[in-house]
Amino acid sequence: MNAYIFPGQGAQFTGMGKDLYDNSDIAKKRFQQANEILGFDITKIIFEGTADELKETKVTQPAIFLHSVILAEVLGDSFKPDMVAGHSLGEFSALVANKTLQFEDALKLVSKRALAMQKACEKQPSTMAAVLGLEDHIVEAVCADVEGIVVAANYNCPGQLVISGEVKAVEEACERLKERGARRALLLPVGGAFHSPLMEPAREELAKAIESTPFATPMCPVYQNVSTFAVTDPEEIKKNLIFQLTAPVKWTQSVQNMVSDGATKFIEVGPGNVLQGLVKKIHKDAVTEAAKFD
Template identity: 40%
Template sequence: MGKTAVIFPGQGAQYVGMAKDFYDNFEDSKAVIDTADSVLDIDLKKICFEENEDINKTEYTQPAMVAAELAIYEHVKNAGLKADVFAGLSLGEYSALTACGAMKLPDAIRTVRQRGILMQNEVPLGQGAMAAVIATDAEVIAKVCEETPGNVQIANYNCPGQIVISGETEALDKACEALQAAGAKRVIKLNVSGPFHSKMLEPAGEKLYAYLRDVEIADDFLPYVCNADACYVTDASEVKTLLMRQVYSSVRWQQSIEAMIADGVDTFVEVGPGKTLSGFMRKINKEMKCINIATVDDLKKLEELNA
């Protein structure tokens, strides 16, 4: 029998009302969001549930997303879902760390709030940018980034045919032109507030590492797959360094999925807003069973898994 992985989406999948039906219907989900709300100096429930502009501001998005994902996961876990391994795309790695038992919920929520502030403030607005490159080989993209003057690199290996680049605005614009000249099907500038997962955020990663010194990582936890190396992590001593590196390193999502499949995972359950990771999965390996749980109505999919 194959293994099951629980995977969590990253920033960009958020929307007003995420996890509200879980909060309204299930005490276990409500307890997660109430706890997350209680450890911050912001109204997290208002950000998650009521129309507002803060939901798309990095420092607020990050704790709101992690709270919503873990609220949904708590009920899914209590409903009987058993996972062998966890992973999350970028921000979602913190949900994975909490779900696998490596980090406590209050610590995770406080840490991602700090992470969001550090990432938002490291590079002045307008000096960094990101772009999605469609239907172009990773080797071509990497070569263009390497040959472009300035600071630009691959930020996300999402799936075959979708790679994101990040860096200095001027360098990124030049790389986009070079990629189009090299035959890229589409190059789309992203509406983001910074050059995330680029070397420009290395100082933010180092500041996060200093913050993490006071955060407890459990000695014993279920394995998770990290973004920075796309490898299984079971050693608590590695976690903080990997989280530091994740801020300014490429997110190796496709490689992470492939590592889990190589380990015998054949069922993936995406927990959290949207269907982004399920869409990536169809391009990485459409033979895998993959469902997403974003709303209470999606819970019926769990029954299909067990059928």
């Protein structure tokens, strides 16, 4: 069975999707639509902007989403998912690919999400850190023991967990995790504490937009970050998407469940190859490849 997976923030690079734009009328139309919906020339920034311009949250999230969904669309008849999943932001791409969300609706939600997260980041200094070489339960226990807000945010693969929260609490957790034997515990260059309770203002803002957006019955199940299991009910998909901002991304568990349900090949749709690497670490026998437009 083919599992199509969609990357999140951090996978972006200048020039991504230019080949699609140059060789596909569908892609050209979608990029132009995006410029109109967002109210600025995101196509120009994606193709010609600096790494710093592309790193702005209001640009990054729609940019990665665009690359992923346009690539899935131009694959045409060869795009035959038995199941889909996305890492954080990538879940929105997955929901367009499996026909739960319309392109225009999803792009508006992604843009709202990016701006709401940016606003939440500005309210309180916060950060994230990558922790390597420790079992999940040790990281969870250390976070629970630290004063202030710090939680497990991204379960990326065994031995690789990202924590998120208030700056002081994350720094304290990093020191304690090193004492417990972490190979590395280092702060990440991010704008704030994604997938933590500090994103509550953003979750509330996005919830209203999600509630008023039509969700259809998908063509195949989505394995969501919050629940990790196959979901096909539009109302359940909606609920999980709302809680995604303050809940951890359970990528390890999602991939394990996809494998249990019969996934044998994982095809990454979008920029970079980060997810392929994570899948291999979660299930070494899985076949992975990048989606390609000929």
